[in-house]
Structures are given as C-alpha cells and as structure tokens.
Amino acid sequence: MAAMKVQMTLTKPVTFVTGNAKKLEEVKMILGQSIPFQSLKLDLPELQGEPEDISKEKARLAAKEIGGPVLVEDTCLCFNALNGLPGPYVKWFLMKTGHEGLNNLLAAYEDKTAYALCVFSLALGPDFEPITFSGRTEGKIVPARGSGNFGWDPIFQPVGSDFTFAEMLKDEKNKISHRRRALDKVKEYFYDFNYAPRSGNV
Numbered sequence: 001m002a003a004m005k006v007q008m009t010l011t012k013p014v015t016f017v018t019g020n021a022k023k024l025e026e027v028k029m030i031l032g033q034s035i036p037f038q039s040l041k042l043d044l045p046e047l048q049g050e051p052e053d054i055s056k057e058k059a060r061l062a063a064k065e066i067g068g069p070v071l072v073e074d075t076c077l078c079f080n081a082l083n084g085l086p087g088p089y090v091k092w093f094l095m096k097t098g099h100e101g102l103n104n105l106l107a108a109y110e111d112k113t114a115y116a117l118c119v120f121s122l123a124l125g126p127d128f129e130p131i132t133f134s135g136r137t138e139g140k141i142v143p144a145r146g147s148g149n150f151g152w153d154p155i156f157q158p159v160g161s162d163f164t165f166a167e168m169l170k171d172e173k174n175k176i177s178h179r180r181r182a183l184d185k186v187k188e189y190f191y192d193f194n195y196a197p198r199s200g201n202v
C-alpha cells in the first residue's frame with residue numbers, strides 16, 4: 001500500500017525574513033513558483049554560536065514578530081585552516097577588512113580551502129520549534145575577481161570551477177550554491193508534507 005501523504009495546512013503563506021536584498025533576489029530565483037512565499041525586510045538580532053543555533057534563533061524571533069510561518073537563513077563562509085571561522089561572523093570581517101583582509105587571514109596557511117554554508121530555518125509559527133535545512137558548497141579563497149555586488153562572492157571559487165561566484169552568471173551560481181542546496185531540501189520538505197495554504201492554490 002502506498003504511504004499516505006500528510007497534508008500540511010498553513011494559515012498564511014510563509015514569510016521569508018531577511019535584511020539582505022541580495023539573498024532575497026537569489027531565493028526568489030531559486031524558489032520560483034515552487035513555494036508560495038512573501039518577504040519582509042527586517043534585520044534581526046543574531047545570537048553568537050553554531051550556525052544552526054543562530055539560524056533557529058532568528059526563526060524564533062521572526063515567528064514571534066510575524067505571528068505566522070517564517071523562513072530565515074544564516075550564511076557562513078568557513079575557512080578550513082581556521083576550523084570554520086569566520087563562519088557566521090563573516091559579515092563583520094567583510095565589512096571591517098574587505099576582500100583583501102579575508103584573504104590575509106589565510107596568509108599564514110597553505111590551506112586556502114573553504115566552504116560556504118547556508119542554514120535555512122522554517123518555523124511554522126511562534127509556538128513551533130524551527131526545523132533546519134543546510135546546504136554546503138566546497139571551494140577555496142582567492143584574490144577578488146568578478147563583480148563585487150554581493151558580499152564575498154568575488155573571493156570564493158567553488159571546487160570544479162575556474163570562476164569565482166562573482167564571475168559566474170547568476171544561473172550558474174544558483175545551480176551549485178550553498179543557498180540552492182539548502183533550498184532544494186526546503187522544497188523537498190514542502191513537497192513531502194503536501195503543503196497547501198489554507199486559502200489558496202499552490
């Protein structure tokens with residue numbers, strides 16, 4: 001007998017909460033029409049600690065703020081020579097030291113390998129424990145190349161490519177990015193639970 005799918009009904013569409021317009025642009029491109037969602041620009045305070053805990057806490061805060069289902073994400077750039085740092089703190093390292101400063105952090109090490117990690121958290125409402133979905137892309141840190149309009153894209157060259165994320169077309173980045181890999185899992189979750197908003201069609 002085929003397993004019956006659980007029908008998950010939400011009272012409202014999922015709100016993707018972020019203060020980062022570039023993230024939103026990519027999330028929209030990757031999700032397309034697959035999940036009905038709306039977005040809200042809000043810069044939430046962030047806990048310190050492990051990426052999953054930071055992402056989950058952001059989701060709890062966002063769900064409280066919105067009073068409904070939310071999706072958030074936290075992105076890390078992790079250097080293997082530094083045991084994963086700067087990780088979730090890359091925003092501040094980038095802001096204070098730039099691409100060159102991030103490269104210089106690895107000057108004392110031969111190992112320039114790194115990975116980009118995206119942790120999405122979905123909270124179905126303020127009383128629900130957030131669920132996480134992670135995506136990871138391996139690569140290395142290089143001197144900046146390509147357009148500098150999104151964060152550390154110019155210094156991250158994924159494994160198997162001669163180009164940095166910033167030198168790629170958006171479509172190319174979105175095929176292999178940390179964000180794409182995490183969102184594939186989010187989509188799968190929505191598919192498995194046969195998600196349907198209460199009022200409308202998917």
Ligand SMILES: O=c1[nH]c(=O)c2ncn([C@@H]3O[C@H](COP(=O)(O)OP(=O)(O)OP(=O)(O)O)[C@@H](O)[C@H]3O)c2[nH]1
Pocket residue numbers: 017018019020023042043044046073074075076088090091092094150151152153154165179
């Ligand atoms: O080159 C990049 N390619 C990416 O794919 C990417 N994704 C995020 N980032 C940057 O990495 C930091 C994460 O910090 P972060 O996750 O806390 O984001 P944020 O504070 O900007 O937004 P949010 O927390 O409101 O969602 C911030 O500096 C982001 O600009 C990226 N840079």
Ligand SMILES: [Mg+2]
Pocket residue numbers: 046
């Ligand atoms: Mg943030």
